[in-house]
Amino acid sequence: MHLLSDLFTFWHEQAGKLGHQTLQHVALTAAALLLGVAVGGPIGLWLTRQPRWQSTVLGAAGVLQTVPSIALLGFLIPFMGIGAKPAIVALLLYSLLPIIRNTVAGIQGVPPAVVEAARGLGFTDGQIFRQVELPLALPVIMAGIRTATVINVGVATLAAYVAAGGLGEFIFEGISLNNPVMILAGAIPSAALALAFDAGLGALAALSARRLRAVGLGLLVALPLLAAGYWGPQLIGAQGGRPALQAAFSPEFVGRADCLPGLSRIYGLGKLPHGVLAPALVYEALRDGRVDVIDGYSTDGRIRAYGLRVLRDDRHALPPYYCAPVLRPELLRAHPELGPVLDQLSGQLSDSAMTNLNYQVDNLHKDPKAVALGWLRRRGLLKAPRPLLPGAPEVRLGSKIFAEQYILLEMYAALIRGNTDLGVATKTGLGGTTICFEALRGGQIDMYPEYTGTGLQVLLQPSAAVLDSLGGRPEAVFQYVQAEFGRRYGLAWRAPLGFNNAYCLLMRQQQASELNITSISDLGRYLRAR
């Protein structure tokens, strides 16, 4: 009940955003569907006339369908950039299979006797197609379009990852902030949209095969109108001219009180228009000049690789993010020898050292394990793994899905193997903070590297008064997080590794120099001056 009332409050407060996102979602789906019908329909018809191509084309469409949607989007970015274009193309590709397949099945399902009789009575090929095959195949074709629609409404949530908007914005912001209300705020309208689209198309199909024209016109009029919902507002907005600077931020950065909202308040960034983009894509978007300001992590290897500038947080608005292993205390009770081994990394990694390691993995595409072992070797910490005794207990290490975590994981694995008799299992596929944290709490993993700021903001979520009292001081934050994790969850933090992988604002080196921006204060001043 609490959740429900929170949900309604959220919708009420964010009504404008909700409406806008819904409109975008509908428009993306409709545009992709229109194109899907325009492309898939003719392909399907062509296949009924050229049956020998059927298996090839349907196979190809089937393969497209099996490509994970996020991978498909990632693949399209280099060609199409970010925004609506790759999102619509991805949705289009997903809608092809059901539309083509059902068009083929529908036309081929027309009884041959009916076609033969029609031909024998003097129907031309065109008349057979329009007056016999199409009306008889229509229910099957419409079923394909409905399948494609429901798929598209679901996949369109991922559009939020490529700055195309839609209801996915709430969902991904909610996931990264561990906020179920926010997730539901996007997921429920998305599900409702799928049902509404399905019902609408169902009603259209129920007009029956006799009113082919009505069904066709219905689709051809309704879909572009719905699709226009996306570009209409953009076109009106575009009359104001291109903004001075365009920003793209990851969902977590947008949603967190101490990130964008805090920065906007402290530095006055109100005039900075921004889209929402997958964290993995913001750097490339900035490098390619599609946007001018992004959020990033101060130890990210791409800062160096892409020639980016970290804007100095001269008013200390962004929270500290010192990295330290979080683990289950039972682990140390069972294997006391593990504590000193883990502490070998304490205070050993500086910001620049970590940036460099990340650079090697992210940009030189070296194997995280090789990079990790190389660093340990240079530091004289690497020992040959001890032989594993049968039945030796296993330490399960987890990581989130980015390079820095992979590297740290490999370092810990090598240290444990070299200094103890314990086995090591690694789980690197844990999608985000919440997933890692829940896995640790639930006992599926024993340890993962976490950041003080994340533990504070995402997991503990303290009141504003507590935040103020900590004041962004690294030491105070670490002690608070350590104490609260022990008290609330029974989990322990070991000593930090030394580097601060904090949120930061990034610009292209060149543009920042031209505009004379070195700090976030400079950025605020520049925006206000426009």
Next chain:
Amino acid sequence: MPTPVIRVSHLTKRFGAQVVVDDLSFEVAAGETLVLLGPSGCGKTTLLKTLNRLIEPDGGTIEINGRDVRQQKPEELRRGIGYVIQQVGLLPHLTVAQNVGVVPSLLGRPQVETAARTTALLDRLHLPAERFGPMLPAELSGGQQQRVGLARALAADPPVILLDEPFGALDPITRAAVRHDFRELDELRRKTVVLVTHDVTEAFELADRIMLLNNGKIQQLGPPRELLLRPASDFVRSFFQAEQLALQLRSITLAEVQPYLPQSGQPAATADAIIIPFTASVHEALGLLDASAAPALRLTDRPQAITRGQLLAAFGQALG
């Protein structure tokens, strides 16, 4: 022979290496019903479909009403030729009335005229238009669907009708009923009809002439009784062997058995006898006797009564 409506010469059709129609030449006169008969794979359906260009021949010519069919657009040719197939092939999304009116509307005839014609045809085929017209084909029985198929072929009043095993998919009782209506249809008597069947009885019942085909070649072409009584080859003879007696009963008329009837005998009491013309077949005469329970029948200009036994005896003698 009246002017031929269909004239086929040296028609040949191959599927791959197999010759399905082998150098056929024949003519069909106006108003004639030609039945193409033969075992499966003899080429009869292929031959039929070359007439309205559903299959294009490899050689030879076909003229219909004096025009080479290849000089006309296929669809225009077909709109002038009625076409009925075994599976009927009614358009399932159109009503019965719309189905019947489909060719006239392709020809752009006025709707009022088409509607009147549709109503008349459906009524004549025992499917009152008021009730059946608005139905969908799926709501009809097989026999009813085939009647609609027949009405559809006749709707535009084409001079030529092609039928491909039109009664083949119906059960025996329905088949007999539809065939009966088919025979009784005035419309059809004036048409030039080419009908494909593998049913010998059907062929004898409907044909003016039968073309018996085997391996793409004409085995014999002539009136049914000629094929029966004067088979041109062993193939023809053996083809009719199984149903010989039934066919003979159908093809031999009372005029032919009359010489063998007893010359003297009781004059029939008019009340007891059924009067029957000379042109009736022995089969029809026997049928009437069975149906009426009358003890005897009487020929139109012959005073003596004929009993069942006398008739059968005379029939035996007539066959020699």
